[in-house]
Amino acid sequence: MRALVVLPVLVPLATAIACLALRPWRAAGRAASVLGALVHLVAAAALLYRVDGAGIQVMQMGDWPAPYGISLVADLLAAIMVTLTGVTGLAVAVYSLGSIDAEREAHGYHALFHVLLMGVSMAFLTGDLFNLYVAFEVMLMASFVLLSLGGERAQLEGAVKYVTLNLLSSAVFLAAVGVLYGVAGTLNMADLALAVQRGTAPGLVATLACLFLVAFGIKAAVFPLFFWLPASYHTPPVAVSALFAGLLTKVGVYALVRAFTLVFTGDTGLTHGLILAVAVLTMVTGVLGAAAQFEFRRVLSFHIVSQIGYMVLGLGLFTPLALAGTVFYLIHHIVVKTNLFLVAGIVKRLGGTLDLGSLGGLYRRRPALALLFLVPAFSLAGIPPLSGFWGKLVLVKAGLDSGHYAVTATALGVSLLTLFSMTKLWNEAFWKEPPEESPVSAAPVPWTLLGPVVALAAITVAVGLGAGPVFDLASRAAAQLADPSQYVRAVLGEGARP
Amino acid sequence: MTALFAVTVGVLYAAGLYLVMRRSVVKLVMGLALLGHAANLLIFTVGRLSRDGAPIVAAGAERLVPPHADPVPQALVLTAIVIGFGVQAFALVLVKRAHRETGTDDLDALRSTDS
Numbered sequence: 001m002r003a004l005v006v007l008p009v010l011v012p013l014a015t016a017i018a019c020l021a022l023r024p025w026r027a028a029g030r031a032a033s034v035l036g037a038l039v040h041l042v043a044a045a046a047l048l049y050r051v052d053g054a055g056i057q058v059m060q061m062g063d064w065p066a067p068y069g070i071s072l073v074a075d076l077l078a079a080i081m082v083t084l085t086g087v088t089g090l091a092v093a094v095y096s097l098g099s100i101d102a103e104r105e106a107h108g109y110h111a112l113f114h115v116l117l118m119g120v121s122m123a124f125l126t127g128d129l130f131n132l133y134v135a136f137e138v139m140l141m142a143s144f145v146l147l148s149l150g151g152e153r154a155q156l157e158g159a160v161k162y163v164t165l166n167l168l169s170s171a172v173f174l175a176a177v178g179v180l181y182g183v184a185g186t187l188n189m190a191d192l193a194l195a196v197q198r199g200t201a202p203g204l205v206a207t208l209a210c211l212f213l214v215a216f217g218i219k220a221a222v223f224p225l226f227f228w229l230p231a232s233y234h235t236p237p238v239a240v241s242a243l244f245a246g247l248l249t250k251v252g253v254y255a256l257v258r259a260f261t262l263v264f265t266g267d268t269g270l271t272h273g274l275i276l277a278v279a280v281l282t283m284v285t286g287v288l289g290a291a292a293q294f295e296f297r298r299v300l301s302f303h304i305v306s307q308i309g310y311m312v313l314g315l316g317l318f319t320p321l322a323l324a325g326t327v328f329y330l331i332h333h334i335v336v337k338t339n340l341f342l343v344a345g346i347v348k349r350l351g352g353t354l355d356l357g358s359l360g361g362l363y364r365r366r367p368a369l370a371l372l373f374l375v376p377a378f379s380l381a382g383i384p385p386l387s388g389f390w391g392k393l394v395l396v397k398a399g400l401d402s403g404h405y406a407v408t409a410t411a412l413g414v415s416l417l418t419l420f421s422m423t424k425l426w427n428e429a430f431w432k433e434p435p436e437e438s439p440v441s442a443a444p445v446p447w448t449l450l451g452p453v454v455a456l457a458a459i460t461v462a463v464g465l466g467a468g469p470v471f472d473l474a475s476r477a478a479a480q481l482a483d484p485s486q487y488v489r490a491v492l493g494e495g496a497r498p
Numbered sequence: 499m500t501a502l503f504a505v506t507v508g509v510l511y512a513a514g515l516y517l518v519m520r521r522s523v524v525k526l527v528m529g530l531a532l533l534g535h536a537a538n539l540l541i542f543t544v545g546r547l548s549r550d551g552a553p554i555v556a557a558g559a560e561r562l563v564p565p566h567a568d569p570v571p572q573a574l575v576l577t578a579i580v581i582g583f584g585v586q587a588f589a590l591v592l593v594k595r596a597h598r599e600t601g602t603d604d605l606d607a608l609r610s611t612d613s
């Protein structure tokens with residue numbers, strides 16, 4: 001059953017090809033897209049089940065033994081992330097049916113959607129740094145086109161910024177990969193871990209670690225490299241925003257976690273201290289940026305930045321509990337953030353705009369929708385018993401345990417400001433009387449839009465109420481991260497020694 | 499030889515970064531292209547410049563006889579060139595569309611999505 005490891009990459013590829021071939025038949029293409037997303041989720045969940053039961057799964061491409069070939073490696077973190085990709089993919093694929101116009105569909109929306117899922121899954125599963133670069137580029141190309149598809153003025157302006165910053169990040173990443181190969185003579189991450197443990201050129205490796213921090217930092221949108229995100233995420237159709245918000249920055253976070261738990265652990269005082277400082281600044285600037293915004297999706301975009309800070313915080317603290325907090329937070333955040341953007345799409349359909357000044361009265365007209373907004377919004381702010389509360393609780397405990405009191409206090413303060421932002425969205429869009437000129441539409445919301453929102457809200461509640469088992473899973477994933485020798489032995493064989 | 503390549507890489511990075519910081523969108527795209535080229539040449543250079551034999555096991559021999567060139571950096575560069583080509587083609591089309599839609603190539607004028 002080694003093929004399970006490659007299935008989450010192959011299924012979206014096959015689906016993308018099918019969607020391209022079925023472009024002349026709109027209904028068939030839509031069905032293929034949803035079916036492909038469903039199969040992807042099932043394959044990913046099967047992989048997670050297998051990894052949790054039988055340990056780290058490795059597949060050597062073309063049967064070339066590591067480190068000479070390309071290895072695909074699924075440890076618990078990778079399997080969790082691929083499963084979350086499947087969940088997000090399915091939710092947004094269904095949501096797209098009701099919200100993407102026929103013209104975008106005719107221009108290959110569904111095919112690009114699945115190419116993006118393929119790139120994201122490959123980035124999570126690869127065990128080779130250069131292959132990670134290729135996965136990033138696959139993902140970026142798909143995201144570039146999805147972002148600008150439709151060619152509205154705001155979209156193109158946002159795309160110029162998004163493309164520029166991401167290409168810069170790729171150039172830095174590529175240069176770092178090249179020099180690292182020159183230093184260590186390998187790009188297999190397990191083999192690199194051994195080379196760094198042997199103490200190969202420690203000064204140069206520390207410099208390269210900082211280059212990787214910049215490259216992955218741009219992708220993850222950490223301070224001060226996040227400006228492309230709030231400038232672009234509110235411009236494409238809501239389904240695209242939701243997919244980006246759920247997955248793309250999290251690929252950057254995953255790459256940071258992978259690189260700085262497996263490979264660059266030689267000089268943790270420098271690298272992880274830097275990451276901790278960056279995390280705190282990211283949390284604070286993100287939440288303050290959100291407080292100044294008055295457009296639904298831009299508020300949410302700045303909150304992505306702020307929440308990235310929490311995830312990176314766990315990596316910066318670098319204790320097993322903190323890493324478990326990061327994994328838990330990733331699980332919580334991907335579901336919640338996708339859901340909030342999906343709700344924003346329904347709000348736009350009903351209110352005709354996402355400008356908070358022109359919205360209002362949604363609670364009176366649509367109490368059920370208001371409730372659906374409150375679940376992810378409260379979870380994002382960390383209200384118990386929803387998923388966000390437990391994620392923050394674990395990170396705060398890890399911060400206190402390791403004596404970082406100021407950092408922990410900042411995290412709690414930011415959480416309070418997050419609540420303020422969510423209250424602003426609630427007051428403006430749902431609670432206050434609507435302005436005279438823009439009454440709330442009375443049209444029914446189709447199930448293709450409501451279904452994914454309800455499902456993701458249910459997952460948020462389930463993760464919150466069943467936090468115990470989910471946290472156990474996150475702890476097991478963190479234990480693998482904290483002890484890289486398991487990963488190295490799984491890839492290179494039992495005899496691998498530094 | 500390595501020194502010459504090192505200087506070339508440095509000049510490419512400097513020129514690329516300078517162009518990226520200009521206000522014109524066209525220069526921005528050219529700068530991004532130069533940065534890509536600089537990275538490629540950097541990989542090629544750190545992979546050791548050598549004019550030694552091709553890394554092919556001779557007929558009848560059991561293993562590769564040193565000295566030989568390292569094929570991996572060249573494979574990496576080839577992949578990166580192909581990817582760079584695709585990305586730059588897209589960036590050019592994007593800039594053309596953005597110019598047609600907004601009527602300017604001044605980056606400072608593309609501010610409507612910032613606030």
